[in-house]
Amino acid sequence: MVVRGLWNFVKRHRKKLIASGIIAGGIWYALRVYLPRAQQRMFDELMKALQESGSSSDDNKAQQRGRVRFQENQLVSDDYARKGLRSYEPKHAGCFKVDKCQQEVKEAKGKDKKIIAFKALQEECLSLLASAVYSIHVNLLLHRIINNIAGREAPGSSGAREALF
Known part of the structure:
Protein backbone atom coordinates (compact mmCIF):
# COMPACT_ATOMS: atom_id res chain seq x y z
CA MET A 1 0.00 0.00 0.00
CA ASP A 59 58.67 48.23 -24.14
CA ASN A 60 56.72 50.41 -21.70
CA LYS A 61 59.87 52.33 -20.79
CA ALA A 62 60.68 52.89 -24.46
CA GLN A 63 57.13 54.07 -25.13
CA GLN A 64 57.29 56.41 -22.15
CA ARG A 65 60.62 57.88 -23.34
CA GLY A 66 59.11 58.41 -26.78
CA ARG A 67 56.06 60.05 -25.24
CA VAL A 68 58.27 62.39 -23.16
CA ARG A 69 60.31 63.30 -26.24
CA PHE A 70 57.10 63.96 -28.19
CA GLN A 71 55.74 66.21 -25.41
CA GLU A 72 59.02 68.13 -25.32
CA ASN A 73 58.83 68.63 -29.09
CA GLN A 74 55.27 69.88 -28.73
CA LEU A 75 56.30 72.41 -26.07
CA VAL A 76 59.18 73.66 -28.22
CA SER A 77 56.93 74.03 -31.25
CA ASP A 78 54.32 75.88 -29.18
CA ASP A 79 57.02 78.31 -27.99
CA TYR A 80 58.01 79.02 -31.58
CA ALA A 81 54.36 79.45 -32.55
CA ARG A 82 53.86 81.99 -29.74
CA LYS A 83 56.89 83.96 -30.93
CA GLY A 84 55.49 84.00 -34.45
CA LEU A 85 52.05 85.07 -33.26
CA ARG A 86 53.44 88.23 -31.65
CA SER A 87 54.49 89.56 -35.04
CA TYR A 88 51.43 88.12 -36.80
CA GLU A 89 48.78 89.68 -34.54
CA PRO A 90 49.10 93.33 -35.72
CA LYS A 91 49.10 92.25 -39.37
CA HIS A 92 46.01 90.15 -38.82
CA ALA A 93 44.12 92.87 -36.95
CA GLY A 94 44.94 95.33 -39.75
CA CYS A 95 42.94 93.23 -42.20
CA PHE A 96 39.69 93.97 -40.36
CA LYS A 97 37.91 97.27 -39.73
CA VAL A 98 36.54 96.69 -36.22
CA ASP A 99 37.51 100.18 -34.98
CA LYS A 100 35.78 101.82 -37.93
CA CYS A 101 32.61 99.79 -37.28
CA GLN A 102 32.68 100.73 -33.59
CA GLN A 103 32.89 104.40 -34.52
CA GLU A 104 29.96 103.99 -36.93
CA VAL A 105 27.86 102.42 -34.14
CA LYS A 106 28.70 105.31 -31.79
CA GLU A 107 28.00 107.95 -34.42
CA ALA A 108 24.77 106.43 -35.76
CA LYS A 109 21.76 108.61 -34.93
CA GLY A 110 18.66 106.64 -35.88
CA LYS A 111 17.58 103.29 -34.49
CA ASP A 112 17.68 101.64 -37.92
CA LYS A 113 21.15 103.02 -38.68
CA LYS A 114 22.42 101.84 -35.27
CA ILE A 115 21.06 98.34 -35.92
CA ILE A 116 22.66 98.22 -39.37
CA ALA A 117 25.99 99.49 -37.99
CA PHE A 118 25.81 97.05 -35.08
CA LYS A 119 25.17 94.11 -37.44
CA ALA A 120 28.16 95.20 -39.51
CA LEU A 121 30.24 95.31 -36.30
CA GLN A 122 29.02 91.82 -35.37
CA GLU A 123 29.97 90.46 -38.79
CA GLU A 124 33.39 92.07 -38.58
CA CYS A 125 34.02 90.73 -35.06
CA LEU A 126 32.86 87.22 -35.93
CA SER A 127 34.98 87.15 -39.08
CA LEU A 128 37.97 88.38 -37.05
CA LEU A 129 37.33 85.67 -34.46
CA ALA A 130 36.97 82.90 -37.04
CA SER A 131 40.05 84.06 -38.90
CA ALA A 132 42.07 84.28 -35.67
CA VAL A 133 41.10 80.78 -34.56
CA TYR A 134 41.90 79.36 -37.98
CA SER A 135 45.22 81.23 -38.15
CA ILE A 136 46.28 80.09 -34.69
CA HIS A 137 45.50 76.46 -35.45
CA VAL A 138 47.31 76.58 -38.77
CA ASN A 139 50.32 78.23 -37.15
CA LEU A 140 50.42 75.72 -34.29
CA LEU A 141 50.02 72.75 -36.62
CA LEU A 142 52.72 74.04 -38.95
CA HIS A 143 55.22 74.44 -36.12
CA ARG A 144 54.30 71.10 -34.57
CA ILE A 145 54.74 69.31 -37.88
CA ILE A 146 58.08 70.98 -38.49
CA ASN A 147 59.33 70.17 -34.99
CA ASN A 148 58.08 66.58 -35.10
CA ILE A 149 59.85 66.00 -38.40
CA ALA A 150 63.00 67.60 -37.04
CA GLY A 151 62.64 65.61 -33.81
CA ARG A 152 62.46 62.36 -35.77
CA GLU A 153 65.51 63.30 -37.79
CA ALA A 154 67.57 63.84 -34.63
CA PRO A 155 66.38 61.27 -32.06
CA GLY A 156 68.42 60.79 -28.95
CA SER A 157 70.57 63.87 -29.37
CA SER A 158 70.91 65.72 -26.09
CA GLY A 159 70.89 69.08 -27.85
CA ALA A 160 67.71 68.29 -29.76
CA ARG A 161 66.04 71.46 -28.54
CA GLU A 162 68.81 73.64 -29.98
CA ALA A 163 69.07 71.51 -33.12
CA LEU A 164 65.41 71.91 -33.99
CA PHE A 165 65.77 75.51 -35.21
Whole structure:
Protein backbone atom coordinates (compact mmCIF):
# COMPACT_ATOMS: atom_id res chain seq x y z
CA MET A 1 0.00 0.00 0.00
CA VAL A 2 2.75 2.42 0.82
CA VAL A 3 4.51 1.52 -2.40
CA ARG A 4 1.34 2.01 -4.39
CA GLY A 5 0.77 5.48 -2.85
CA LEU A 6 4.38 6.38 -3.55
CA TRP A 7 4.06 5.15 -7.14
CA ASN A 8 0.92 7.22 -7.67
CA PHE A 9 2.69 10.29 -6.25
CA VAL A 10 5.58 9.78 -8.70
CA LYS A 11 3.14 9.39 -11.61
CA ARG A 12 1.31 12.59 -10.71
CA HIS A 13 4.48 14.66 -10.28
CA ARG A 14 6.57 12.98 -12.97
CA LYS A 15 7.46 16.19 -14.88
CA LYS A 16 8.40 18.08 -11.73
CA LEU A 17 10.65 15.26 -10.55
CA ILE A 18 12.37 15.00 -13.95
CA ALA A 19 12.97 18.77 -14.03
CA SER A 20 14.29 18.71 -10.45
CA GLY A 21 16.66 15.87 -11.35
CA ILE A 22 17.97 17.71 -14.40
CA ILE A 23 18.50 20.91 -12.39
CA ALA A 24 20.22 19.04 -9.54
CA GLY A 25 22.45 17.21 -12.04
CA GLY A 26 23.33 20.49 -13.76
CA ILE A 27 24.27 22.08 -10.46
CA TRP A 28 26.39 19.07 -9.51
CA TYR A 29 28.14 19.17 -12.91
CA ALA A 30 28.76 22.90 -12.63
CA LEU A 31 30.25 22.63 -9.14
CA ARG A 32 32.25 19.42 -9.55
CA VAL A 33 33.41 19.52 -13.17
CA TYR A 34 33.00 22.89 -14.89
CA LEU A 35 34.02 25.25 -12.06
CA PRO A 36 37.49 23.70 -11.46
CA ARG A 37 38.18 23.72 -15.21
CA ALA A 38 37.11 27.36 -15.53
CA GLN A 39 39.23 28.34 -12.53
CA GLN A 40 42.25 26.57 -14.00
CA ARG A 41 41.77 28.28 -17.37
CA MET A 42 41.51 31.72 -15.74
CA PHE A 43 44.57 30.99 -13.59
CA ASP A 44 46.56 29.98 -16.68
CA GLU A 45 45.49 33.14 -18.53
CA LEU A 46 46.44 35.27 -15.54
CA MET A 47 49.88 33.67 -15.27
CA LYS A 48 50.43 34.15 -19.00
CA ALA A 49 49.43 37.83 -18.75
CA LEU A 50 51.78 38.34 -15.79
CA GLN A 51 54.67 36.79 -17.69
CA GLU A 52 53.97 38.97 -20.73
CA SER A 53 53.72 42.13 -18.64
CA GLY A 54 57.03 41.38 -16.97
CA SER A 55 58.79 41.07 -20.31
CA SER A 56 57.11 44.14 -21.78
CA SER A 57 58.35 46.55 -19.09
CA ASP A 58 61.22 47.49 -21.43
CA ASP A 59 58.67 48.23 -24.14
CA ASN A 60 56.72 50.41 -21.70
CA LYS A 61 59.87 52.33 -20.79
CA ALA A 62 60.68 52.89 -24.46
CA GLN A 63 57.13 54.07 -25.13
CA GLN A 64 57.29 56.41 -22.15
CA ARG A 65 60.62 57.88 -23.34
CA GLY A 66 59.11 58.41 -26.78
CA ARG A 67 56.06 60.05 -25.24
CA VAL A 68 58.27 62.39 -23.16
CA ARG A 69 60.31 63.30 -26.24
CA PHE A 70 57.10 63.96 -28.19
CA GLN A 71 55.74 66.21 -25.41
CA GLU A 72 59.02 68.13 -25.32
CA ASN A 73 58.83 68.63 -29.09
CA GLN A 74 55.27 69.88 -28.73
CA LEU A 75 56.30 72.41 -26.07
CA VAL A 76 59.18 73.66 -28.22
CA SER A 77 56.93 74.03 -31.25
CA ASP A 78 54.32 75.88 -29.18
CA ASP A 79 57.02 78.31 -27.99
CA TYR A 80 58.01 79.02 -31.58
CA ALA A 81 54.36 79.45 -32.55
CA ARG A 82 53.86 81.99 -29.74
CA LYS A 83 56.89 83.96 -30.93
CA GLY A 84 55.49 84.00 -34.45
CA LEU A 85 52.05 85.07 -33.26
CA ARG A 86 53.44 88.23 -31.65
CA SER A 87 54.49 89.56 -35.04
CA TYR A 88 51.43 88.12 -36.80
CA GLU A 89 48.78 89.68 -34.54
CA PRO A 90 49.10 93.33 -35.72
CA LYS A 91 49.10 92.25 -39.37
CA HIS A 92 46.01 90.15 -38.82
CA ALA A 93 44.12 92.87 -36.95
CA GLY A 94 44.94 95.33 -39.75
CA CYS A 95 42.94 93.23 -42.20
CA PHE A 96 39.69 93.97 -40.36
CA LYS A 97 37.91 97.27 -39.73
CA VAL A 98 36.54 96.69 -36.22
CA ASP A 99 37.51 100.18 -34.98
CA LYS A 100 35.78 101.82 -37.93
CA CYS A 101 32.61 99.79 -37.28
CA GLN A 102 32.68 100.73 -33.59
CA GLN A 103 32.89 104.40 -34.52
CA GLU A 104 29.96 103.99 -36.93
CA VAL A 105 27.86 102.42 -34.14
CA LYS A 106 28.70 105.31 -31.79
CA GLU A 107 28.00 107.95 -34.42
CA ALA A 108 24.77 106.43 -35.76
CA LYS A 109 21.76 108.61 -34.93
CA GLY A 110 18.66 106.64 -35.88
CA LYS A 111 17.58 103.29 -34.49
CA ASP A 112 17.68 101.64 -37.92
CA LYS A 113 21.15 103.02 -38.68
CA LYS A 114 22.42 101.84 -35.27
CA ILE A 115 21.06 98.34 -35.92
CA ILE A 116 22.66 98.22 -39.37
CA ALA A 117 25.99 99.49 -37.99
CA PHE A 118 25.81 97.05 -35.08
CA LYS A 119 25.17 94.11 -37.44
CA ALA A 120 28.16 95.20 -39.51
CA LEU A 121 30.24 95.31 -36.30
CA GLN A 122 29.02 91.82 -35.37
CA GLU A 123 29.97 90.46 -38.79
CA GLU A 124 33.39 92.07 -38.58
CA CYS A 125 34.02 90.73 -35.06
CA LEU A 126 32.86 87.22 -35.93
CA SER A 127 34.98 87.15 -39.08
CA LEU A 128 37.97 88.38 -37.05
CA LEU A 129 37.33 85.67 -34.46
CA ALA A 130 36.97 82.90 -37.04
CA SER A 131 40.05 84.06 -38.90
CA ALA A 132 42.07 84.28 -35.67
CA VAL A 133 41.10 80.78 -34.56
CA TYR A 134 41.90 79.36 -37.98
CA SER A 135 45.22 81.23 -38.15
CA ILE A 136 46.28 80.09 -34.69
CA HIS A 137 45.50 76.46 -35.45
CA VAL A 138 47.31 76.58 -38.77
CA ASN A 139 50.32 78.23 -37.15
CA LEU A 140 50.42 75.72 -34.29
CA LEU A 141 50.02 72.75 -36.62
CA LEU A 142 52.72 74.04 -38.95
CA HIS A 143 55.22 74.44 -36.12
CA ARG A 144 54.30 71.10 -34.57
CA ILE A 145 54.74 69.31 -37.88
CA ILE A 146 58.08 70.98 -38.49
CA ASN A 147 59.33 70.17 -34.99
CA ASN A 148 58.08 66.58 -35.10
CA ILE A 149 59.85 66.00 -38.40
CA ALA A 150 63.00 67.60 -37.04
CA GLY A 151 62.64 65.61 -33.81
CA ARG A 152 62.46 62.36 -35.77
CA GLU A 153 65.51 63.30 -37.79
CA ALA A 154 67.57 63.84 -34.63
CA PRO A 155 66.38 61.27 -32.06
CA GLY A 156 68.42 60.79 -28.95
CA SER A 157 70.57 63.87 -29.37
CA SER A 158 70.91 65.72 -26.09
CA GLY A 159 70.89 69.08 -27.85
CA ALA A 160 67.71 68.29 -29.76
CA ARG A 161 66.04 71.46 -28.54
CA GLU A 162 68.81 73.64 -29.98
CA ALA A 163 69.07 71.51 -33.12
CA LEU A 164 65.41 71.91 -33.99
CA PHE A 165 65.77 75.51 -35.21
